[in-house]
Amino acid sequence: MTSLQKLTTLARLLSLRQQSRTELVNATRNYSVFNPTYVKPVFRPEEQEALDQEEELKALSLLPIKPAFTDDTSSEFYDKQVNKFINFLMREGKKETARKALENTFENIKRIQLEKYNKATDPAEKEKIELDPRAILRQAIENSTPVLELLKMKKGGQTYQVINDTFHIQFEKLADDALFCCIKVPVPLTEKRAQFLGMNWLIQAGKDKQMKVHLSEKLAHELIDAANNEGRVIKKKQELYRQCEANRSYAHFRWF
Amino acid sequence: MAVSQRNFIKLLKLTNLRQSSTAAQAMPVHEDIHQSFRTREDNPEYHGMQHINRIYTIPNNDLKMITCQGLITMYMKQFKTFAEASILVRKPAVEIISYLNQADYSKPVNKYVLYGEDGTGKTSTMLHTLHYAYTKGQIIVHVPWIRSWFDGPKETANSITKTNKIDLPFHAAAWLRNFKTQNQHILNKADIKLSATHEWSATENSAKDSSLMDMIDFGISRIKFASNVIIKLMSELKQASTSGKCKVLVAIDGYNALFSQQTNIFNDNKQMVPASQVSLTEAFLDITKSDWCNGQVIVTVDKMATKENAESHFPRYLLTNEGFDHLDPFLPISVENYTEDEFNTVIEYYKNRKWIRNLSSDGQKELQLLSGGNPYKLMEYCKHL
Secondary structure, eight states: OOHHHHHHHHHHHHHHHHHHHHTGGGOOOOSOSSOTTOBOOOOOHHHHHHHHHTTOHHHHHTSOBOOOOTTOOOOTTOOHHHHHHHHHHOOTTOHHHHHHHHHHHHHHHHHHHHHHHHHOOOHHHHHHSOOOHHHHHHHHHHHHOOSEEEEEEEESSSOOOEEEETTEEEEOOOSOGGGOEEEEEEEEOOHHHHHHHHHHHHHHHHHSSOTTSOHHHHHHHHHHHHHTTOSHHHHHHHHHHHHHHHTGGGGGGGGO | OOOOHHHHHHHHHHSOHHHHSOSOOOOOOOGGGGOTTBOOOOOGGGOOGGGTTOEEEEOHHHHHHHGGGOOOHHHHHHHHHHTSEEEEOOHHHHHHHHHHHHOOTTSBOEEEEEEOSTTSSHHHHHHHHHHHHHHTTOEEEEESOTHHHHHSOSOOEEOSSSTTOEEOHHHHHHHHHHHHHHHHHHHHHHTOBOSSOEEOSSSOEEOTTSBHHHHHHHHHHOGGGHHHHHHHHHHHHHHHHHTTSOOEEEEESSGGGGGOSOOSOBOTTSOBOOGGGBHHHHHHHHTTSSSOBSEEEEEEOOGGGSSSOOSOOSHHHHSHHHHHHHHOSOEEEEOOOOOHHHHHHHHHHHHHTTSSOSOOHHHHHHHHHHHTTOHHHHHHHHTTO
């Protein structure tokens, strides 16, 4: 680092400090309680075993380790994707409520599928019916996860800028809004964003219901539909793809 | 006719040699034979220690008759999902059934009180005994959950005959209707006549020596008098069974609700009414007295049966002094959590019904530790697997 760079960073830090002093009244500690030397905990038994085999466990045991989160368990029934879905389902930090809602959804899925299973007479037909609610959730997410997305972009002004930051396109505020019209640019998604969209569409479909119907009932049907590659969420994805196809001529805008 | 050697071999090839030979032949084995966790004995009368820890299935027709008064939704849901009504043969049920088989019916009624922690299976045990009573052709006086009357009654009315008493006309009429469908076949056969004239109002009465069924029909059609009809019905049933016309099994779930001080029923002054001031309470206290014979009384005491906070699940605490004095003498029967054998049987059953799949031994251990062998908790933990 050059001396100039050091100076500029110092100046920025000082200005930040001043800023925080002025806001001391409602100050919240947004930084981690733990020193950066602390490492993330490894809580899955299979990961621990793998570390043990590679003889990394001994080195890790000497390091300070952060405590695990409450939903990080070594239970046999732990599922990372299910936990993620619960977090997306959660509102106002009520994790227990969200977890119960998803558990009830799983129960409803099982009841619906078991009823089909018991009704089916042909053994080959019976085998086709998926009874595992986690497998159904996994399949539903896989089926409803999009690859492309449409981004709104203002075009026609004198100054516009597209910052291509690993596919996250941000547009700087433009000078004169009145002159611009919106165009939609098809953009490929990161894995994280795609997963977020897939899961959230499922949740939105589950929440679009009458007041009397429980979320767990509606969501169960939506998940089963999506797992079978049908239903509203799949339609939504296909509609998006259709629009992306129509707007393919704008695709080059993301390289600006 | 001589058959050439060549033709004979051809003939042998055509006919199924296996069937004509005496060698052992592979038969298609029915799936049920391998299910060691089940018992085929579906008559609870013969259930004994040899059937313990096994699962037995209540025949569909029987279930319909047993559950006329309704059952907790949880049970009906599970029976529907599993496409059969199966319950575990457990020690308390076998104990009661053995008592019921051996009891001297000429003596005053025996009273059995089922008690245990929440979710240990008191209602299931009662369901088992109800099936016993049904197969034995006894009249069933069943209340599935007393608290449901006191919690949020649809309509309340002041009693016509007694001051300070409250009637629950809708609940009373519904109970009577269910009682009729449940016991119609026995009541018609026994042909019970009324022992006295019961006057309902200035113009309406049930005359002496008229049929008991007529009185029940009257209660159903004139719901204003349904509560009073139930009170009289209980005394008539007691007399009929004492005279040997019929046998009666009384099964009341959440019996300690009858002695609770807190209900959701309010009188004209908008004051809360204790359970003792509800006219239906009188009827079911009456039938659990010891002044009749040729019947049996099975009740459960439950922490959740009253609005009050319960600290203990023992009958001495839940029944309170009043209830204890009323019910005494009774035989307390404890219903406890699953033993290890019972737990394994239930897990086997769940696997068989595909309720849980791909459960490793570690997973099973985890479930056992989480639930602590509590049947309800186990069911809850298995729901989403």
